[in-house]
Amino acid sequence: MNRTTLSLLGAVTALAAVTGFAAIAAPDGGATGGAKAASAGAAARLPVERSSLLCPAPSGSDLAETTYTAFTPKSDAKGGAKGGPAADAKDTKPGKAELVPSANSKNAKNAKKPTVALTEPGKPVTATASGSESPALVGTADGALAPGWAAQQTTKVSAGGSRGVLGVSCSAPDTEFWFPGVSTAEARQDYVHLTNPDDSAAVADVELYGPGGVLKSDAGEGITVPPHSSVPVLLSTLSSTRVPDGTVHVTTRAGRVGAAVQAMEDKAGSDWLTAAADPSGSVVLPGIPADATSVRLVVFATGDNDADLRVKLAGANGSLVPAGAEALHVKSRMTGSIDLRDVTKGEAGALVLSPTPGSRGAPVVAAVRIVRGMKDKQEVAYVPATAPVGARSTATDNRAQGSVLSLTAPGAAGEVRVTASAGSGGGEPVVKTYKVKAGTTVSVAAPVPPGLKGSYALTAESVSGGPVHAARMLQLPEDGIPMFTIQTMPDDKGTVVVPRAQNDLSVLDD
Structure with missing residues (x-):
């Protein structure tokens, strides 16, 4: 079962009450039994009523300074995502959103006290922590x-x-x-x-895979993760074989987990590597x-067939090989x-992988390791393949x-609306719209809310055209080192398609 399937199942369960309302009150306002109400089997897209997020333990360094930021976008007047159908606002509870320390953290006695608590949409909240004992966080929003x-x-x-900026969604x-x-290289x-x-x-x-296939090991099998807890696994302990480029596959036999890889490299910095988008024949x-x-560029072929891929860079003026x-x-x-060395040649872009003509289009997962700076003044970050906005x-x-902010339209041209939220300490939201030509990348300084105090959130929404893929780079330079981190921006799955239903009293008949 993949991430989408699991999240949909959870959302369908959470939306049981909302679904009942949607079945009786049709979107056109017609009563039950009307012509349109007769098509009660049609699906409706409704906002989820419960979300879960997990944040890994930030760092083992005593010098670590960590900032947590949480945010929920404002919904439209009907209580759903902007521009999308939803249930009436009166059916949406105010709710709460909290991230609390994991149960096995060193400050477990405070595990029930939220590290970050969000009380209203549209305005981010922040919290800070210092040192090596900051725990993993487990959170829910409803x-x-x-x-x-x-x-x-x-x-x-x-x-x-572990010098550097480590950012993770x-x-x-x-x-x-x-x-x-x-x-698992020495460095x-x-x-x-x-x-x-x-x-x-x-x-x-x-499981760990190298250029020659799976690396045999029993150490990675049956790892128990206690309730509300976090377990780090050093990949080099899974096999004595050293591979400069590898792929990790995490699956669960029981339960579910959050997973992220912390990559630390001697003299090159460190960052988080998040999971790649589900396997596909084409990735961005x-x-x-x-x-x-x-x-x-690192690619893994997940299926039974070899993958033959075309590699293109979608830049400001078009795609090139x-x-x-x-x-x-x-x-x-x-x-x-x-x-690919300095493939961008001074022009921001995105890598687009697609099957070569005549190939089978075998599914793959992919990520890139990116370096900025030179020698002892360099810093590293990772970008996995990601789903569209x-x-x-x-x-x-x-x-x-x-x-x-980086926006890429790998196929048809697309248009995206971007909202810069109010700041955590003040400021007014601002909205800008960007048009992205087919096969190109638009890279811009992110819009900043007027009167900004603190930090803010960027929310992107597809307006028209083809799929657009997005990422945000955060630069925090220090001592001549271009420290940075990059986060991709896939669809937040804030709404879910739920089948409509009608009461059928005939099931009570003998």
Whole structure:
């Protein structure tokens, strides 16, 4: 079962009461028994009533300074996502959204006290933590705060082995994750963090794949994650084989978990690698900055067939094929990689992978390792393949300076509306619309709310045209090092399609 399936199941359960209302009160206002009401089997798109998010433990460094930011976008007058049908506002409870420390944190006695608590949509809230003992966070949102609820954990480490900016969008629990782009090389320390949000233990398997296929190991099988707790697993302990480019596959035998990889690299910095989008024949990796000095693409073929891929860079003026990297062949259940060096040539863009003509279109997952700066002044970040913006997506923790928004239309042209929210300490929202030509990338300084105080959120909504993929780069330079982190912006799944139903008293007949 993939992430989409699991989230839909949870949302359908949570929406039982709302579904009953929608069946009786048709959108056109007609009474039951009317011509349109007769089509009660048609589905309606309704806001979810409960969301879950998990944030991994930020850092093992005593120098770590972490900021948490949580946000729920404002809904339209009907209580749903802007521009989408929804239940009436009177049926949406005010709700609450909280992130609390995991039960196995060192400050477990305060586990019931929220680290971050959100009370209203449209305005972000923040919290800070220092040092190596900051725990993983487990959170839920319900009512009006559930649809589109988003949170980010941003950690800055000024020195040491994990030096850099580590940013991660807190993610929903699931039963399966793919992480291309990991490594067990001597210079890397990669941990996969597994967090269990539920009341019963979860059991997870962690498989590691290199260029030659699966790396045999028993150490990654049957890892128990206690209730409301988090477990880090050092990938180099799973196998004695050292691979510079690998792929991790996390599945659960029991329960569900949140998963993210913390990648720390000697002399190059550190960041979080989040799960790639579900396997597909074509994938998009947005948000590659214009000044990238090194871009390395890692791809894994998840199916039984080899994958033959065309590689293109969608830039400001169109798509081009990187010289010497026109195509990539990846064998079934193996990891392939290619060094694209400074492929952007001073022009921000996105990598677009698609099947070569005549190939089978085998499903793949992919990620890129991006470096900015040179020698001892470099910093690293990771971007996985991501789903389009869809109806709506949000990136939290934007600052007055240093936030860059990247929008890519890999196929047909698209239009996206972007809302910069009020600030956590003040400011007024502002809305801008961006048109993205087919096969191009628009990279702009993120719009800033007038009168901004604190940090703010960026919410993108598809307006028209083809799918648009988005990413946000946050730059926090220090001592000449271009420290940065990049978060992708897939659809937040704040609404769900729910079948309409009518009462049928005939089931009570003998």
